[in-house]
Each structure stands twice: as structure tokens, then as C-alpha cells.
Amino acid sequence: xxxDKPYTDMPGTTVFDTDQMRKGYWLNQFxxxxxxAENRERFKANERAYLDEWKMSEEQKQAVLDRDLNRCxxxxxxxxxxxxxxxxxxxxxxYMAASMSGMTQDEYAKMMREGGRSPEGNRSTNExxxxx
Amino acid sequence: xxxxxxxxxxSHVPAIGAALxxxxxxxxxxxxxxxxxxxxxxxxxxHMPDVIFLVYNDHATAFSLDFVPTFAIGxxxxxxxxxxxxxxxxxxxxxxxxxxxxHIAQSVIQDDFDLTVVNKMDVDHGLTVPMSLMFGxxxxxxxxxxPLAVNVVLYPPPSGRRCYQLGKAIRKAVESYDxxxxxxxxxxxxxxxxxxxxxxxxxxxxxDTAFLDRLIDDPDGLSQVPHVEYMxxxxxxxxxxxxxxxxxxATSGVPTRVVHRFYHVPASNTAVGHLxxxxxx
Numbered sequence: 001x002x003x004d005k006p007y008t009d010m011p012g013t014t015v016f017d018t019d020q021m022r023k024g025y026w027l028n029q030f031x032x033x034x035x036x037a038e039n040r041e042r043f044k045a046n047e048r049a050y051l052d053e054w055k056m057s058e059e060q061k062q063a064v065l066d067r068d069l070n071r072c073x074x075x076x077x078x079x080x081x082x083x084x085x086x087x088x089x090x091x092x093x094x095y096m097a098a099s100m101s102g103m104t105q106d107e108y109a110k111m112m113r114e115g116g117r118s119p120e121g122n123r124s125t126n127e128x129x130x131x132x
Numbered sequence: 133x134x135x136x137x138x139x140x141x142x143s144h145v146p147a148i149g150a151a152l153x154x155x156x157x158x159x160x161x162x163x164x165x166x167x168x169x170x171x172x173x174x175x176x177x178x179h180m181p182d183v184i185f186l187v188y189n190d191h192a193t194a195f196s197l198d199f200v201p202t203f204a205i206g207x208x209x210x211x212x213x214x215x216x217x218x219x220x221x222x223x224x225x226x227x228x229x230x231x232x233x234x235h236i237a238q239s240v241i242q243d244d245f246d247l248t249v250v251n252k253m254d255v256d257h258g259l260t261v262p263m264s265l266m267f268g269x270x271x272x273x274x275x276x277x278x279p280l281a282v283n284v285v286l287y288p289p290p291s292g293r294r295c296y297q298l299g300k301a302i303r304k305a306v307e308s309y310d311x312x313x314x315x316x317x318x319x320x321x322x323x324x325x326x327x328x329x330x331x332x333x334x335x336x337x338x339x340d341t342a343f344l345d346r347l348i349d350d351p352d353g354l355s356q357v358p359h360v361e362y363m364x365x366x367x368x369x370x371x372x373x374x375x376x377x378x379x380x381x382a383t384s385g386v387p388t389r390v391v392h393r394f395y396h397v398p399a400s401n402t403a404v405g406h407l408x409x410x411x412x413x
Contacts, residue, residue: 007287007359007360010331010364010368011330011331012329012330012331012332013326013329013331013363013368014328014368015287015368016285016287017286018286018287021197021286025197029196032192032197034217040217070329070330073328073329078286079327079328079369080191080192081192081196081197082328083191084192084217087216087218088217092400093401094401097328100328100329100330100332101330102330108333112335112397112398112400112401115335115397116324116333116334116335116397117331117332117334117335119334119335119336119364123364
């Protein structure tokens, strides 16, 4: 018997469940380390060397170097942890959210001012897209 | 005896704290958000509690993945505002209430809710942004606070039902405390938002509005909504809203009146929701 996961059909969404946590433990703990200013400095001075201190997979390290947050999420990263990378880069949460949805921050901010992304067509991959 | 006299519900968006800290509260973008809290601030000045029991979640700040407690009650004398990577917020240190906190811990655990007891913990924006929204920028917070950190980062968080029942157990615990104290319970987080992935930016005003309606009139029914509905309809991170049910459980079963209700989109990535329920008995 496997555990029921009724949440895997949501488009553009990866629920950080215990399977994701297991995959992403070291990636997320690396992110935690960036809450200390001295670690942020060491990371910025030589990102590759700093990442090599962690038991992360090569794919995870490359995703961090590429600042590919969607890939980081896929590989077990959680957004609250990954936000520390953005903070280290001096980027806002909104910048990070925009980058993950393939928009510029201006485009994304405009969408939010206009009421945000509609749930219509975004609840499930089985949901019919609204017309028009 | 001590009594729960009101429930305060509010989003705890970090950008709201940043706007206040950086002096941007009067900007056209932020002004409607802060204005939406003015009636509650005025009410609060007239109804200052002796203690606030504040339900919030830690955002990978005090708890990394080394420990993930589902419910953690703060019993310390004080809680420092955390550095979340941008530097600590310039807000006062939060004073705890160890006597009432340990009383509640002991009572609630004996009532079958297995809380984690925390004697040392920094608090992040999840706790300090609601304080700022309701109290502004004082030199010291006007009353002590008992933090209850709920895991909503690692799935699964506690169910809405469990949160609601815990709230009832907290009320029972408060009412068995001898000192005559007025206690507010605050539920924070939400409303609809998604912060990760291509679906980031999801907002569902209709669902949020129905949530607020049911929180007032049908909390028992609302508490049975499954996790997946929160995530599907209100965004994956919208699941924070289960925490509001702890506060609603603690204010259930007695007559209440709506002091103020407010809803606004957006604050950065998030829909802001706010409600104050006062016990009229």
C-alpha cells in the first residue's frame, strides 16, 4: 500500500512532502547556512567551493549555480529555504516568484496588482482551460 | 480566572514588515493595506489584552529540517526577532509569559495534544508582522506573547480539524488558570498565495471570501475542509490558513461579534485577509 497523494495533479506546483524533504535535505540545509553573514560572504567568494562542502547531488549544485529555482524545487528544495539564496543575491521574494513563473518582475507585479493569477484552469492538469 | 476575550486573524506577509521598517507605509501601494487595519488598532487600544497567544508558523528560521515539530509552544521569558537573511527586523524583543505558557502546555498535553515545548527560540516575520500590523512601531510591545509555532512548511501539516480541536483545548487550559487575565488568541498566515513554481502568484478571492464567511458562521464545517482543497484553491502556501482554525477553536462555543473584517490584494505575492472576533459574553 502506498500513501494517497491527491495533490500531484496541480499544475506548476510541487508539494514539499516527506519524499521531497528526503531528497532535498542537504540542499535545504545549505540554504539554512546562508542565514549567517559570514557564510554568505564565503559562498559569494567561491560558490562552487562552498557548495562542494555539502552532501548535495551534482544536479542540485548545478541548479543552485544556475539559480534555477524550479529545478531546485524539483530536486527537493523548499521555497522558504531557497529564499535564502535570493536574499544572498539581494533579490526579493517577488523577484524569485516571478523568475519561477517565467515572467519579469514587472510583469509579475502587474499581474498581482490586477488580482493575481486566476485559479481558473490552474487547479488541476485535468481541469479544462477556460475559453477566451 | 483567565479568559479568551477575542480572536484576531491576519496574514503575516514579510513584505508588509519590510514596508513598515523601510518607511514605505504611506506609499500608494501599501497605504490601503495599513488603512485596512486602522479600525482594529483603534479597537485594540480600548481592549488591550494581558497576554496574546499567537499562532503562527516559522519559515525555516528557528526550525531547519533538523527538527520539524508539528506544534511547538514557546515557554521562554523572551523571544528575539530573527535574522532571516536580510538582517533582523528592527522591532522590540517579544516578552513571553512562561507561567501561563507552561500551564497551557501541561494542560493541553494532558488533553491528548502532544505539543513540543520550546524554551529557546527566535521568532520570524510570521509572528512579528502581525504585531506590527496591530500595534504599529512602539519602543516595546504592550503585552507579553505566547508563541505557538505550527508546521505548515513540511507536508502534511496538522489538519484543519486538529487545529480547531487544539484551539478548544487551549481555551479550556486558559480558563483553568487562576489569575484574572484577558487573553487574545491570534491566528496568522494566508490568505491565498503560492510562492513557488510556474503557478506562483495564484490568488483566489472567491475562495478566500468564502473562507472568511465560514470562519465566522460555520467554523465546525470549515474545519473539515481537507488539505488538498486549500492547496488547489488557495495556492500551495495558502495552506497556512489551517492556523486560523486554532484561534477559531479557542473562540468557538461562545457568542462573538465581528469587530472588523478586511481583505486586500495584493501584498507582494499574497492576498491579505484580516478579521477580529470579540467574545460578547
